[in-house]
Amino acid sequence: MFPWLEALVNQYANQHQQHRLHHAHLLYGEQGTGKRALAQSLCEALLCEKSVNMQPCGHCKGCKLNQAGTHPDLMVISDEGSSIGVDAIRAIGDFIVHSAQQGGAKCVIVPNAQRMTVAASNALLKTLEEPNNACYIWLLAPSTANLPATILSRCAKQQVNVVVEPRVLGWLQEHAGEALKYEFSGMYQSQPLLLRHWQENDELEKIQALYQTVYNEQMNTDEQKLVDILTQNSQYIAIFRLFISQYLLHKSYQGLAFDALERCNAQLKQFSEHLVQTPGINMTLALSQLLRVLKQELA
Numbered sequence: 001m002f003p004w005l006e007a008l009v010n011q012y013a014n015q016h017q018q019h020r021l022h023h024a025h026l027l028y029g030e031q032g033t034g035k036r037a038l039a040q041s042l043c044e045a046l047l048c049e050k051s052v053n054m055q056p057c058g059h060c061k062g063c064k065l066n067q068a069g070t071h072p073d074l075m076v077i078s079d080e081g082s083s084i085g086v087d088a089i090r091a092i093g094d095f096i097v098h099s100a101q102q103g104g105a106k107c108v109i110v111p112n113a114q115r116m117t118v119a120a121s122n123a124l125l126k127t128l129e130e131p132n133n134a135c136y137i138w139l140l141a142p143s144t145a146n147l148p149a150t151i152l153s154r155c156a157k158q159q160v161n162v163v164v165e166p167r168v169l170g171w172l173q174e175h176a177g178e179a180l181k182y183e184f185s186g187m188y189q190s191q192p193l194l195l196r197h198w199q200e201n202d203e204l205e206k207i208q209a210l211y212q213t214v215y216n217e218q219m220n221t222d223e224q225k226l227v228d229i230l231t232q233n234s235q236y237i238a239i240f241r242l243f244i245s246q247y248l249l250h251k252s253y254q255g256l257a258f259d260a261l262e263r264c265n266a267q268l269k270q271f272s273e274h275l276v277q278t279p280g281i282n283m284t285l286a287l288s289q290l291l292r293v294l295k296q297e298l299a
């Protein structure tokens with residue numbers, strides 16, 4: 001298990017040992033903190049015949065089935081589309097009414113639970129209202145913000161966050177050492193799996209290019225190169241926006257006038273909203289406009 005999650009695993013192990021492990025859980029936290037890996041590991045432990053301290057043994061029949069991704073008593077809801085519909089959630093109800101095929105517990109993971117439609121949330125609520133003793137449901141989400149209060153009130157909520165301490169830095173050195181060489185990595189050390197993901201996918205140079213555009217003071221850049229990057233992946237727009245907000249915050253500490261800051265923020269907001277609401281928008285134009293305003297106000 002990742003070093004920053006060990007304390008949480010112990011916490012769940014204690015609850016389980018004392019027979020007070022909840023049946024519905026929400027793990028929430030930013031991308032790259034290991035929510036999915038944590039839920040998967042806890043489910044594997046619950047389905048393991050010889051688990052110790054909520055850690056799967058890795059050798060029993062249940063563990064072998066999990067390693068093959070074919071355990072009949074673990075259900076992972078697909079979050080590939082932009083929303084999770086009612087049919088996917090109703091399938092959970094069907095899944096848990098039948099007794100476990102391997103005779104133990106049953107586990108369900110719902111990644112990106114914030115993508116549930118209203119109908120899906122209502123269906124889930126019905127399932128949560130009829131608790132089944134041997135069934136554990138793990139909802140995952142970036143925050144509690146976009147989940148209905150009725151769902152939240154029925155879950156044991158746990159934030160998954162990473163405090164950047166020596167053990168985490170050690171892990172980063174080992175698994176994302178290349179990423180740490182880039183200046184922007186400082187902003188993402190609390191999302192270690194995201195840094196590792198960018199490193200493994202050769203995305204570091206692109207993100208550094210976004211960072212440099214903002215931090216080279218001049219906002220002078222090869223705009224076409226920037227447009228090429230921003231149009232590849234919508235996540236890059238969010239990253240670029242974060243870099244700009246952080247930079248504006250930094251400038252405001254240095255004495256940037258409040259009205260100039262407001263104008264920059266308004267332009268940034270307009271830029272991101274346009275991109276989200278108007279697919280196919282002229283990115284080159286939107287970007288030049290944004291950079292022009294920033295350059296003018298920050299000069």
Ligand SMILES: [Zn+2]
Pocket residue numbers: 047048049050051056057058059060061062063
């Ligand atoms: Zn096992």
